[in-house]
Every structure is written in structure tokens, then in C-alpha cells.
Amino acid sequence: VPPAQPGYLAGLNDRQRDAVLALDGPVLVLAGAGTGKTRVLTTRLAHILASGLAWPSQILAVTFTNKAANEMKERIAHLLGRPVEGWWLGTFHALAARILRAQAELVGLKPNFTIVGTDDQLRLVKQLIEAEGLDSQRWPSRVVLGIIERWKDRGLTPDKVSRAEMAEVASGRILDLYHAYQQRLLTLNACDFGDLLLHNLTIFQKAPDQLARYQSQFRYILVDEYQDTNVAQYLWLRALAQQHKNICCVGDDDQSVYGWRGAEVENILKFEKDFPGATIIRLEQNYRSTPHILAAASGLIAHNEGRLGKTLWTDVNEGEKVRVLGAWDGAEEARQIGDEVETLQRRGTELKDIAILVRAGFQTREFEERFITLGISYRVIGGPRFYERQEIRDALAYLRLIHQPDDGLAFERIVNLPRRGIGDTTLKQLNELARAQSVSVPEVARQVVTTDELKPAARRALGSFMNDVARWRGLAQTLHHAELTQIVLDESGYTAMWQADKSIEAPGRLENLKELVRALEDFDSLEGFLEHVSLVMENAESGPRDQLSIMTLHGAKGLEFDVVFLPGWEEGLFPHPRSLDENGIKGLEEERRLAYVGLTRARRLAIICHAGSRRIHNQWQNALPSRFLAELPAAHIERQDHQGFRPPQGGALAGGLDWPARSYGSGFGGGGSYPQRRMAPTIDLEAVPVRKSGGVYPGGMRVFHQKFGYGKVLTAEGDKLEIAFDKAGVKKVMAGFVVPADQ
Numbered sequence: 001v002p003p004a005q006p007g008y009l010a011g012l013n014d015r016q017r018d019a020v021l022a023l024d025g026p027v028l029v030l031a032g033a034g035t036g037k038t039r040v041l042t043t044r045l046a047h048i049l050a051s052g053l054a055w056p057s058q059i060l061a062v063t064f065t066n067k068a069a070n071e072m073k074e075r076i077a078h079l080l081g082r083p084v085e086g087w088w089l090g091t092f093h094a095l096a097a098r099i100l101r102a103q104a105e106l107v108g109l110k111p112n113f114t115i116v117g118t119d120d121q122l123r124l125v126k127q128l129i130e131a132e133g134l135d136s137q138r139w140p141s142r143v144v145l146g147i148i149e150r151w152k153d154r155g156l157t158p159d160k161v162s163r164a165e166m167a168e169v170a171s172g173r174i175l176d177l178y179h180a181y182q183q184r185l186l187t188l189n190a191c192d193f194g195d196l197l198l199h200n201l202t203i204f205q206k207a208p209d210q211l212a213r214y215q216s217q218f219r220y221i222l223v224d225e226y227q228d229t230n231v232a233q234y235l236w237l238r239a240l241a242q243q244h245k246n247i248c249c250v251g252d253d254d255q256s257v258y259g260w261r262g263a264e265v266e267n268i269l270k271f272e273k274d275f276p277g278a279t280i281i282r283l284e285q286n287y288r289s290t291p292h293i294l295a296a297a298s299g300l301i302a303h304n305e306g307r308l309g310k311t312l313w314t315d316v317n318e319g320e321k322v323r324v325l326g327a328w329d330g331a332e333e334a335r336q337i338g339d340e341v342e343t344l345q346r347r348g349t350e351l352k353d354i355a356i357l358v359r360a361g362f363q364t365r366e367f368e369e370r371f372i373t374l375g376i377s378y379r380v381i382g383g384p385r386f387y388e389r390q391e392i393r394d395a396l397a398y399l400r401l402i403h404q405p406d407d408g409l410a411f412e413r414i415v416n417l418p419r420r421g422i423g424d425t426t427l428k429q430l431n432e433l434a435r436a437q438s439v440s441v442p443e444v445a446r447q448v449v450t451t452d453e454l455k456p457a458a459r460r461a462l463g464s465f466m467n468d469v470a471r472w473r474g475l476a477q478t479l480h481h482a483e484l485t486q487i488v489l490d491e492s493g494y495t496a497m498w499q500a501d502k503s504i505e506a507p508g509r510l511e512n513l514k515e516l517v518r519a520l521e522d523f524d525s526l527e528g529f530l531e532h533v534s535l536v537m538e539n540a541e542s543g544p545r546d547q548l549s550i551m552t553l554h555g556a557k558g559l560e561f562d563v564v565f566l567p568g569w570e571e572g573l574f575p576h577p578r579s580l581d582e583n584g585i586k587g588l589e590e591e592r593r594l595a596y597v598g599l600t601r602a603r604r605l606a607i608i609c610h611a612g613s614r615r616i617h618n619q620w621q622n623a624l625p626s627r628f629l630a631e632l633p634a635a636h637i638e639r640q641d642h643q644g645f646r647p648p649q650g651g652a653l654a655g656g657l658d659w660p661a662r663s664y665g666s667g668f669g670g671g672g673s674y675p676q677r678r679m680a681p682t683i684d685l686e687a688v689p690v691r692k693s694g695g696v697y698p699g700g701m702r703v704f705h706q707k708f709g710y711g712k713v714l715t716a717e718g719d720k721l722e723i724a725f726d727k728a729g730v731k732k733v734m735a736g737f738v739v740p741a742d743q
């Protein structure tokens with residue numbers, strides 16, 4: 001029997017305690033950032049367990065990330081003073097997967113089904129598009145998959161997609177593909193992430209007895225970050241809550257930032273309709289941030305329309321105003337933040353209490369490099385560090401192969417990326433040959449394009465690739481390495497590959513590639529740059545516990561830090577143009593909510609930064625301060641411009657559009673100003689075959705081959721010669737690559 005006022009309740013305010021104790025019936029806690037919604041949820045869970053109202057297995061608790069689930073587990077174990085086993089606490093995906101494993105047969109799966117990721121999904125869709133005889137140009141698999149996924153977000157199985165839905169996507173063929181895709185997944189005993197919930201919904205419909213079992217099992221349901229649930233997730237919750245109706249959702253409409261992934265704020269409104277008589281609780285006291293931070297954030301979000309509206313106050317000590325720093329460019333922004341971090345450290349702030357929240361992934365690079373220079377340890381949360389990202393590693397592989405002709409790993413990574421018809425069989429052959437001759441794989445590749453060891457198609461493809469590499473290597477002697485990189489990425493088809501890619505990640509990858517080219521400009525040579533990268537990567541390995549966090553604004557939802565840096569508040573970056581293009585005013589409002597999420601992560605200090613110019617595509621571009629800066633209430637802001645930075649005329653933060661431009665040279669430094677590097681002589685693949693027609697070589701004739709040197713013809717069969725080379729042994733080569741030897 002719990003004591004009358006258990007310890008865990010003591011720390012709550014009245015409204016919060018109401019929310020914890022309102023155990024009977026549906027409860028919706030609708031409240032702004034930092035008002036203790038997550039704390040209420042955690043305490044409620046602890047309270048249910050401590051008062052013996054339910055076993056752990058009878059509580060279903062949904063968090064937004066696995067990280068949040070783990071934190072909640074720890075906090076509850078701490079509150080109760082004992083570990084809790086066997087409960088249902090996790091993300092929608094994790095929980096739905098658990099149910100699906102138990103009920104797999106009902107939807108035609110086996111319990112050991114696999115959950116496929118994006119790569120596999122795309123491959124499947126592509127196969128189906130081809131099987132249907134559709135033109136893959138007109139039917140890009142990314143687009144088709146995107147449409148299917150949005151349907152799944154909305155709880156629509158193929159048979160539920162209506163005419164109206166189809167009209168929306170302009171073609172019934174996609175519905176056929178959807179049918180076929182689902183069928184194909186079943187034959188593979190697989191499902192995708194969207195299916196986890198969708199199959200659950202099907203099970204609930206098909207097997208009311210099973211649904212009833214879950215309904216009676218889950219006496220209490222708790223949901224965090226409710227504003228970001230999509231329709232399928234909502235239907236799932238509603239189904240499971242039907243019997244006991246003890247469902248408690250907490251959320252903040254101002255922090256809904258996943259509209260682009262199908263989340264619907266309307267779910268908040270639906271809640272009141274679907275659960276009549278629900279208790280609605282509003283929390284107004286913010287425990288996280290100082291008044292200045294809160295006022296700045298509230299002033300900003302007030303520019304959104306159609307909000308449910310709420311008041312927020314705090315009795316935290318006044319603290320500092322939100323600081324806005326202007327920098328000349330991205331590099332100076334990183335220097336400033338680095339300096340600020342060092343100052344904070346000297347004054348006793350630990351790195352783990354500091355975060356940098358960026359809008360776009362490419363922004364992390366400049367900070368990472370600055371921190372490595374300063375010896376500030378950091379981690380990039382929710383994604384790889386800049387130089388570890390897939391597209392950056394690919395681009396680096398091209399550069400490594402150009403710089404180091406025998407870099408076999410680099411070669412294997414990109415020889416067929418983008419696809420150029422050099423398949424696994426060819427690679428396997430190359431590897432075997434390389435092992436047999438104890439030379440590098442690229443070396444073998446250079447050899448076999450002149451022999452007939454490969455099938456003609458593979459040989460042609462490889463030959464053309466090796467020619468390109470040799471040509472780029474030649475260019476490296478005269479071009480600046482940043483320009484070279486741009487050319488390599490374009491000519492190799494690598495840029496085009498991502499441009500054609502319709503996935504959510506593709507535009508970010510293209511931005512990262514641009515950022516890579518930009519980074520190269522800061523180095524004297526390609527060699528120097530590659531050296532730098534390997535050092536950066538090495539540094540990344542071991543990390544102490546006290547690390548500063550770098551992450552995206554999306555990834556920061558629900559978290560809090562003493563000090564938060566918000567860089568890149570510039571038009572063209574934040575609000576992000578893509579979001580404005582695609583969703584107009586809705587997109588802008590979602591960006592503003594993201595800014596609100598960013599500011600409200602800060603406990604005692606928020607520092608917003610913006611640069612006066614950014615180098616984009618080798619061109620210095622004047623960057624206008626983000627419109628969000630102008631929307632911050634002036635009384636809570638303090639401007640601090642660093643060396644040489646002049647704010648726009650007119651005093652307003654972002655009002656003066658005639659931004660003082662500093663003239664930077666554009667392009668690559670007027671030619672010749674960069675030290676040029678001599679490359680080692682390259683292998684002469686560009687040399688054209690010596691004899692066009694491949695003349696007749698009688699057996700026994702001495703010949704010379706560009707790669708294998710001198711040898712004696714053993715047999716000749718049309719264009720193909722078998723030659724015993726003095727050094728390289730017996731090989732089959734094309735006649736066009738040998739000349740009669742004069743020795």
C-alpha cells in the first residue's frame with residue numbers, strides 16, 4: 001500500500017499531480033515545452049505500478065525514440081527503487097512489432113519475419129515496376145514507394161485506397177504496384193516499417209478475439225509526443241484503448257514537426273471526439289527555461305496561425321537574454337561557437353550540458369572540424385559524423401583512387417557506383433587475379449582491360465571507367481582540387497545519381513557533397529585534405545563521457561541542455577527552402593515550430609547565430625538573416641556582433657535588407673594561386689591501342705605489350721592472342737594492345 005503522499009508526487013505542482021492521479025478514463029495533457037509533460041507521464045507510470053493498480057505487463061507506454069524509452073525505464077526504476085521487467089515500453093514500431101511477432105500468422109507471415117529497410121524496399125519496388133513493363137523513368141521507384149508509405153501512414157491497406165486517393169496520385173497503376181508490393185513482401189516473409197502498424201490494424205479487424213485480449217490486457221496506455229502521431233498510429237491507440245479507456249496522451253501542437261512524414265495535429269482534436277468526456281489538462285508553468293528564453297520562444301511561435309493557444313510562465317531566475325551573434329561566414333560562426341564553448345567550460349559548464357542544434361545535416365562539418373582543432377570532444381547524435389556519411393565516403397573514395405592508384409578499397413567502393421555494369425562477378429574475378437599476382441585490385445583492373453579475361457561488356461565498362469580515372473588523375477595536375485572534385489562528381493554520374501533519387505535523404509546528401517567541395521577549398525592540396533580527413537576520423541574514435549552534442553533540431557525534440565547554440569539562422573537555410581517550396585505556408589509554420597523546439601531546449605542560455613555570407617557552389621553569397629530573427633521580441637534579445645560584422649542598416653534585427661556585402665573573390669583564386677602538386681607519373685591507360693585492327697601475329701613472334709612487357713606469341717585466334725610474357729607469364733590479350741617487338 002503506497003503512503004498517502006509518495007515521494008514521487010511531492011515534486012509536482014497541482015496540475016501535474018492532477019494529471020498523474022486522473023487514472024480513470026481518457027486524459028489529454030496539452031501543454032507547452034518544458035511544462036513537465038514527460039515528467040507527468042513517467043510519474044504516472046511509476047504511480048500505477050507503485051499503487052498496484054496494474055502489473056507492468058498491463059501498461060502500454062509509447063515514447064518517440066528508443067533513447068527516450070531507455071531514459072524512462074531508468075527514471076522509473078529510480079523512482080520505484082527497483083528494476084521493472086516485462087513491460088510494454090517503447091516506440092510505436094517496437095511495440096507493434098512485438099504484437100505482430102505474436103500474431104504473424106493472421107496476416108500471412110511467420111513469426112520470424114524480417115523487417116526490411118529502405119534499400120530493400122526500393123529494390124522490390126523497382127523489380128515490380130519492371131515486371132509491370134512500366135517505364136522506370138516515368139515511374140521512379142522512390143516516388144512510388146513514397147506514395148505507398150504515405151498511404152500506410154494513413155492506415156490504408158491496398159483494398160482501402162479509395163478512388164479519390166487514386167485520383168490524387170494520378171494513376172491507378174500505383175495501386176496495382178502497392179498490391180503487388182504487399183504480396184511480394186509476404187512471399188519473402190518480410191514487412192516494412194509502415195506494415196508493423198498496418199498489419200496490427202488488420203489483425204485487430206480480422207481477429208476481434210485477439211484484439212479483445214490486448215484491449216483487456218492494457219489497462220493503462222500512455223503516449224508521449226502525441227502531436228507527432230500519424231493516422232495509423234492513432235487508429236492503433238484508439239483500438240487498444242477501447243475497453244479500459246484509460247489512455248493518457250501528452251503533447252504540444254506547437255512542437256509538431258513531422259507533418260512531412262504523415263503526422264497529423266488533427267489527432268489532438270480527434271481525441272476529444274473519439275473519447276468523449278476526456279479530461280483535458282493544461283500545464284502552464286515551465287520548469288526548464290529562463291523567462292527570456294521562454295518569452296523569445298513564445299513571441300516567435302505567436303506568428304503561427306491556427307494554434308490551440310496556451311500560456312506559459314516560469315519562476316526560474318531571470319538569467320541572460322537570448323543572444324544573437326552575427327558572423328562573416330560559416331567558418332567564423334564555427335570559430336565563435338568554439339570560443340563560446342571554451343569560455344563556458346572555463347566557467348564550469350560541462351560539455352554534456354551543451355548542444356548545437358542544426359537545421360541541415362551538412363552544417364555539422366564546420367563545427368566538427370573546429371572542435372577537433374580545439375580539442376573539444378563532441379558527438380553527432382542521430383547520424384554519422386560528416387566524413388562518415390555514405391555520400392562523403394563515396395566521394396572520398398573517388399579522390400583516394402585518383403590520388404593513390406592502388407587504393408583497392410576505394411576502387412571497390414566506387415567502381416560500380418553509380419551503376420556502370422561492373423557486377424559482383426567481375427569484382428570477384430579481379431580480386432582473384434589480384435591475389436594470384438600479389439598486386440592491387442586497381443592494378444589488375446588496369447591490366448585486364450587489355451586482355452580477354454573479362455566478358456566483353458564488363459571489359460568495356462571497366463575500361464571506360466579506368467580511362468575516366470586516368471583522365472581525372474591527369475586533370476589533378478592542373479586543376480585546383482576543389483574544382484577537380486566537382487568535375488569528378490559530375491562526370492562520374494555520382495551527382496546525377498542523387499539528383500535522380502527521390503528519397504527524403506537525397507537532397508541532404510547533395511548538400512553534403514557541396515559542403516565537401518567547399519571544405520576542399522580550405523586546403524592547399526588534395527593530399528593535405530585526405531590526410532586531414534584520416535586524422536579527423538581517427539580522432540573520432542575514442543570519446544570520453546563528457547561530450548558536447550551536435551544534432552538536428554528534429555532529433556532534439558523532448559531533450560534539454562543548459563546551453564543551446566542555434567547556428568545558421570539565415571534565409572535559404574532556416575526556414576529551409578525545400579519546406580517552403582513543397583508546403584507553402586504550412587511548410588513555413590512547421591519550420592517556425594522547429595525554431596520553437598530549438599529555443600525551448602535551452603535551460604539557461606540560448607545563442608542564435610547567423611552568417612553574413614555563405615560559400616555555396618564556390619560563390620560567396622550574401623545571406624539574409626532568417627525572418628525568424630525579426631520575429632523574436634526585441635526586449636529578450638541581445639545582439640553581439642563579432643569582429644568586422646556590421647548589422648544591417650536601420651537597427652532592426654533583420655529588417656535592413658541591404659546587407660553589407662564584403663567582396664570575396666569567387667571561384668578558384670584566379671588560377672595558379674594554389675600550390676600545385678606534381679602527381680607521380682600515371683599509368684598510361686589513356687594511350688589508345690597501338691594497332692587498330694589487330695594484325696596477324698604468327699606463333700613464335702616477339703611482341704611488346706604496354707602492361708606486360710615483352711613476350712612471345714603462342715597462339716592467335718582472330719583478335720585474341722595467347723602470349724607467354726617474359727615476366728607476367730601466359731596471358732590472353734587483345735591483338736590491338738601489342739606491337740611487334742624489335743628485339
Ligand code: ATP
Pocket residue numbers: 011012013016031032033034035036037038039040252255286287288557558559560600
Ligand atoms: P517538452 O515539450 O520539451 O517535451 P515536457 O513538457 O515534456 O517538455 P519535461 O521534459 O517533462 O517537459 O520537463 C522539463 C524540465 O522541467 C525537466 O527537467 C523536469 O525535470 C522539470 N520539471 C518538470 N516538472 C517539474 C516540477 N514540478 N518541479 C521541478 N521541476 C520540474
Ligand code: MG
Pocket residue numbers: 037038039558
Ligand atoms: Mg517531453
